[in-house]
Amino acid sequence: MxxxxxxxxxxxxxxxxxxxxxxxxxxxxxxxxxxxxxxxxxxxxxxxxxxxxxxxxxxxxxxxxxxxxxxFNHKRYIPSMDDGVVGVIVDRNAEFYRLDIGASTYATLGMLAFDGASKRNRPNLQPGSLVYCRVASANQNLEPSLTCEAPSHMTKKDWMTGLALYGELNGGYVLKTSIGLAKSLLKDECVVLSALGRAIPFEIAVGFNGIIWVNSGTCQDTILITNAILNSEGLPEAQVEAMVDKLISEYKR
Missing domain, CATH: 2.40.50.100 (RNA polymerase II/Efflux pump adaptor protein, barrel-sandwich hybrid domain)
Incomplete structure (x- = not known):
């Protein structure tokens, strides 16, 4: 078998x-x-x-x-199937949330589109909440549809456990980057994130739409991480680690 x-x-x-x-x-x-x-x-x-x-x-x-x-390089995000995105809830009704993901139109997220959610047991998100989700459908003539359910090839974890891959992002700091930089951060071998991870414990959610959420132990660490990410754009990989090391040494003074 x-x-x-x-x-x-x-x-x-x-x-x-x-x-x-x-x-x-x-x-x-x-x-x-x-x-x-x-x-x-x-x-x-x-x-x-x-x-x-x-x-x-x-x-x-x-x-x-x-x-x-x-x-290709483009300023406005174009939704594509299975893209992980970070969005902000701008409205809600009895059936779904409406999110701003930086596309030409808002996207919709079903009230029950969370692993383990039911009518009696589901997240209660409010306008202004930040959510990491993935694109479930994308059609140029319709609003994109989002989901916080894990894809079939991944282990599903109930939204209530706090261990689900997708869902609400609490605390932390949000920054907007170019689409190209966001895509480079999502590569399996991302030099800047690897270099930062060896020195600082942190959480990060990178959206294909160029919206990034960072959460670390201190405000100083968060500032360092965001500066390193932004500074890495356009740098040759050989120079990225040196840039991160320099930032870390400066912040520790």
């Missing part, structure tokens, strides 16, 4: 994919046709008949098992 599962998983992943620089109008169909999963197209891609075309200049990216998108 284990061998069958591994074989099935391997067959569903596009092992031959390589990032590709594209221009608007480029046909990328042959570059994304190597998975047996139904394709999920993100920002910068559009289906046209039997073709998949690029609508923006950038780099074609892939997230297993079946999601493709164009990575």
């Amino acid at each position: 284990a061998e069958e599962f591994l074989l099935s998983t391997e067959q569903s992943i596009d092992l031959s994919f390589k990032p590709l620089s594209v221009l608007p109008g480029d046909d990328v169909t042959t570059s994304i046709a190597n998975t047996n999963q139904k394709l999920r197209l993100g920002a910068g891609l559009v289906a046209s008949g039997t073709q998949v075309l690029a609508t923006n200049a950038g780099v074609l990216r892939y997230r297993p098992p079946n999601r493709y998108w164009i990575d």
